[in-house]
Amino acid sequence: MLFFRKLFSGIFGNLRRAMGRQKLLAVGTTVVVIYLLVTILAPWIVPYDPVNYRSAPRLAPPSLAHPMGTDQLQRDLFSRVISGARAPIIVAFGSIALSMSAGTLFGLIAGFVGGALDRAFSLTMDALYSFPSIILAIVLVSVLQPGVDTMILAISVVYIPTYFRVTRSEVLTIKEETFIEAVEAMGASRIRIIFKHIAPNVVNAIMAVSSFNIADAILTEAALAYLGFGLPPPTPDWGFDIQNGQKFLQAGYWWLVTFPGLMIVFLSLGFGLVGEGISDLLNPKRQQQKFG
Amino acid sequence: MDSLWQYIVQRVGSTIPMLLILITVVFLILRVIPGDPAQAMLGGRNVSAEYIEQVREKMGLNKPIPQQFIDYVGGLLRGDFGTSFRTDRPVLHELMLRVPATLELAFYGMAIALLLGVSTGAWAAVYSDTYIDHGLRIFHIGAFAVPLFWMGLMFQIIFAVFLGWLPVGNRLNALSMATFDPITRFYTLDALIKGDFQLFWEALKHLILPALTLGIIQAGLLGRMTRANMLEILDKDYVKTARSKGLKERFVIYKHALRNALIPILTVFGLQFAILIGGAVLTETIYAWPGVARFLITSVNARDFPSIQGAIVMIAIFITTINLIVDIIYAQVDPRVKY
Numbered sequence: 001m002l003f004f005r006k007l008f009s010g011i012f013g014n015l016r017r018a019m020g021r022q023k024l025l026a027v028g029t030t031v032v033v034i035y036l037l038v039t040i041l042a043p044w045i046v047p048y049d050p051v052n053y054r055s056a057p058r059l060a061p062p063s064l065a066h067p068m069g070t071d072q073l074q075r076d077l078f079s080r081v082i083s084g085a086r087a088p089i090i091v092a093f094g095s096i097a098l099s100m101s102a103g104t105l106f107g108l109i110a111g112f113v114g115g116a117l118d119r120a121f122s123l124t125m126d127a128l129y130s131f132p133s134i135i136l137a138i139v140l141v142s143v144l145q146p147g148v149d150t151m152i153l154a155i156s157v158v159y160i161p162t163y164f165r166v167t168r169s170e171v172l173t174i175k176e177e178t179f180i181e182a183v184e185a186m187g188a189s190r191i192r193i194i195f196k197h198i199a200p201n202v203v204n205a206i207m208a209v210s211s212f213n214i215a216d217a218i219l220t221e222a223a224l225a226y227l228g229f230g231l232p233p234p235t236p237d238w239g240f241d242i243q244n245g246q247k248f249l250q251a252g253y254w255w256l257v258t259f260p261g262l263m264i265v266f267l268s269l270g271f272g273l274v275g276e277g278i279s280d281l282l283n284p285k286r287q288q289q290k291f292g
Numbered sequence: 293m294d295s296l297w298q299y300i301v302q303r304v305g306s307t308i309p310m311l312l313i314l315i316t317v318v319f320l321i322l323r324v325i326p327g328d329p330a331q332a333m334l335g336g337r338n339v340s341a342e343y344i345e346q347v348r349e350k351m352g353l354n355k356p357i358p359q360q361f362i363d364y365v366g367g368l369l370r371g372d373f374g375t376s377f378r379t380d381r382p383v384l385h386e387l388m389l390r391v392p393a394t395l396e397l398a399f400y401g402m403a404i405a406l407l408l409g410v411s412t413g414a415w416a417a418v419y420s421d422t423y424i425d426h427g428l429r430i431f432h433i434g435a436f437a438v439p440l441f442w443m444g445l446m447f448q449i450i451f452a453v454f455l456g457w458l459p460v461g462n463r464l465n466a467l468s469m470a471t472f473d474p475i476t477r478f479y480t481l482d483a484l485i486k487g488d489f490q491l492f493w494e495a496l497k498h499l500i501l502p503a504l505t506l507g508i509i510q511a512g513l514l515g516r517m518t519r520a521n522m523l524e525i526l527d528k529d530y531v532k533t534a535r536s537k538g539l540k541e542r543f544v545i546y547k548h549a550l551r552n553a554l555i556p557i558l559t560v561f562g563l564q565f566a567i568l569i570g571g572a573v574l575t576e577t578i579y580a581w582p583g584v585a586r587f588l589i590t591s592v593n594a595r596d597f598p599s600i601q602g603a604i605v606m607i608a609i610f611i612t613t614i615n616l617i618v619d620i621i622y623a624q625v626d627p628r629v630k631y
Contacts, residue, residue: 127313130562130611132570135588139318139604142592143325143332219439223574226441227589239439246445246578250460254449261442269437276433 025277031270039085046079050236053079059253069255072248077241081259084236085267087225091151092217096210098156103163104199104206110164111171112194121164129161134223141229148231155220159213166209170202208279215271222264238264296623303619307612314608315368319361322597329353333377333595351598368605374598378591383602387584391606392477393463394583397506397575398568400499404507405514405564410557412511413518414550420523428515435512440571444505444578451501459498461580468494502579506571510564514557521553558622562615569607 038045048056056070063069068077110121128136140154174180175198183197224230225239233240238260245256326332330348348354351374352363367374373383416428452460459465463479464472468491475482480499483492525531526549534544569585576586584603591599 123309124313124317127310128317130310130566130615131314131608132566132573132611134570134573135585135604135607138573138588138592139321139600142595142600143321215437219437222439223441226439226574227577228593242442242445249445249449250453252453254453257442257445257449261439261446264439264442265434265437268439269434272433272437 024273024280028270028273028275028277031266032274035085035089035267035270038082039089042083042086046076046082048076048079050075050079050083051234059248059256061253062255068259069253071241071244071256077255077259080236080241081238081263084238084241084260085263087148087231087235087237088218088221088239088264088267090148091155091221092214094148094152095155095217096159096214098152099159099213100163100206100210102156103160104167104202106160107164107167108171108194108199108202111168112175112190112198118168122168125161125164128157129165133158134220137220137224138227138229141224146229146232151221151224151230154224155217158220159217162209162213163206166205167202170205171198174198174201204282208275208282211271211275211278215268215275218264218268218271299623300620303616307616311608311612312365314612315365315605316361318601318604318608319364322601323353323360324357329597333597364601373602373605376591376599376602377596378594378599383599386587386599387602387606389477390582390584390587393581394569394572394576394585396478396480397499397502397572397581397583398565400503401506401510401568401571401575402565404503405510405568408507408511409514410518410550410554413515414522414545414553416515416519417522417526417553418545420519429519432512432515432519435508435515438509440505440509441574441578443508444501444575447501447505448578458501461498461578463498463582464491464494502575502581505578506568506575509571510568513560513564513567517557517560518553521556522549525549525553555622555626558618558625562611562618565614566611569610 053076054074056066056074056076058070058074059072060066060070066076066078068081071077071080106121106125110118137154137158140157141150144150144153180193180197183193188197221230222239222242225237226243228240228243230240231237241260242257245253245260248256323329328348330344330351330353334344334347352360355363364374371384373387375381376383376386379386412428412431416425416432419425448460451458462469472479472482472491475485479495480492483489483495526545531544531548534548535541539548572583573585573589575581576583577589580586584606588600588603588607591603
């Protein structure tokens with residue numbers, strides 16, 4: 001389908017050309033690629049097994065043998081931190097893919113059809129948009145079984161309104177263009193007009209939003225895991241490891257909290273920079289987007 | 293003034309469906325997805341089938357879902373938020389004990405966000421494309437790439453554990469907490485009313501870290517917006533006119549540019565407040581702050597469905613009210629808004 005072809009060629013084609021001109025984009029992409037490589041190669045790079053190795057000294061500060069220290073269960077924190085990238089990355093990409101599909105579809109339909117349907121959709125989406133996203137996610141997670149799919153579902157619901165709003169406002173503009181009138185006059189069906197003629201023109205706007213959303217989804221995943229609504233232990237996960245480290249914080253064991261947190265910071269910063277770069281490229285006079 | 297009242301009535305009218313939608317969504321999630329909420333609440337506990345049936349009866353879960361929904365909304369209108377499953381007290385009572393704590397924290401957090409965000413944003417714009425600007429922009433972008441809960445914990449390690457300057461959490465020391473007789477439950481305000489400055493300082497010390505944690509994230513967003521708006525306005529003709537009249541640069545920036553740059557920021561204030569309340573969930577957890585958001589988390593952990601529902605309705609009321617107020621103020625401040 002043209003929509004997807006444009007989406008992919010848009011992402012990769014533009015990225016290659018843009019990196020030369022855009023330093024933010026180049027730095028951001030580099031960070032993201034390093035994380036992706038580390039995540040894929042984690043089983044081969046980690047010095048110790050992140051879950052089953054339990055013979056390190058207990059709660060030892062960073063040293064040459066254990067560069068990020070060890071935890072109370074005598075595990076190597078460095079190995080856990082390296083392996084901990086997997087869950088947030090899978091959840092972030094999964095949830096953004098899901099919310100992008102649903103939000104864009106709703107936005108296309110509501111924007112194109114208009115009338116009462118549009119009003120009902122818009123009101124619901126506005127209500128969800130105005131509500132703190134993390135609270136919505138917590139409520140969803142609380143009634144579902146904990147796991148990767150639950151996390152993806154809960155976080156995706158949070159971002160649907162963002163895609164809905166962006167898509168809908170684009171559709172409202174595109175709908176009035178002459179070329180739409182032309183294909184209408186040629187007798188194209190409404191479905192054909194929506195998916196073949198309008199959808200491909202929405203791609204740019206969606207792309208800019210999505211990398212900010214991935215950055216935000218990583219923070220949301222970490223926050224949910226920190227609050228204890230994430231993946232069941234002992235799966236390595238930064239948010240959960242931080243929650244675990246908090247118990248020893250007042251005794252001065254700073255490394256348990258510091259290192260997993262830094263990993264989150266750099267990853268979300270990486271995606272944030274990619275988003276900055278793409279936005280700067282797409283619309284030099286850009287508007288503020290929602291990040292929170 | 294007539295048209296303003298019309299505008300207010302119209303805005304209140306459009307707030308109600310919004311609130312109703314949020315209540316419906318939460319109702320659907322909490323009563324419909326789990327299948328049988330009574331079973332979900334009591335599932336892990338060692339109770340008899342008769343007891344579960346009793347609870348079902350008491351909560352009205354044996355009625356058809358639409359009837360349950362009408363009953364729930366009817367209850368809310370009468371101020372009946374249901375009964376907490378955990379404490380057996382009215383949910384509204386539990387919430388009212390905690391609302392001031394959350395609002396006090398939100399107030400100080402927002403104050404820090406505005407102060408830090410607007411000043412750094414304006415500063416960056418005035419010195420655009422210098423090292424000051426680059427440095428401040430890194431702060432703005434960095435501020436929302438950092439997970440709020442992690443920053444809170446880092447502040448705790450540095451200022452409470454290592455330096456020992458500030459308390460680790462809660463609203464007052466254990467001793468003051470036991471002897472303190474609250475009036476409004478806004479502790480800094482209460483201390484001032486009583487004229488007890490030592491208590492005021494103690495309450496303030498407990499507020500600094502949580503409010504800073506909440507405020508910094510917001511400051512990043514506000515700073516970016518202020519900078520963008522300021523850059524645009526500093527280029528406007530009336531600013532050039534003001535300068536060519538020979539006005540002092542400081543006067544031009546504060547009186548002419550910054551004031552106008554702040555108007556668009558008002559429009560995102562409602563959204564900012566929502567993010568702030570979302571952040572409160574984490575801040576209250578880190579600093580053991582006895583507010584509504586922490587009540588929500590403990591209720592979720594205890595699977596206390598009436599309390600979860602009540603806390604969320606309360607938060608929805610906060611947010612729609614703030615949005616309403618912001619819209620009305622905006623209509624007053626910006627003469628271009630027609631009402």
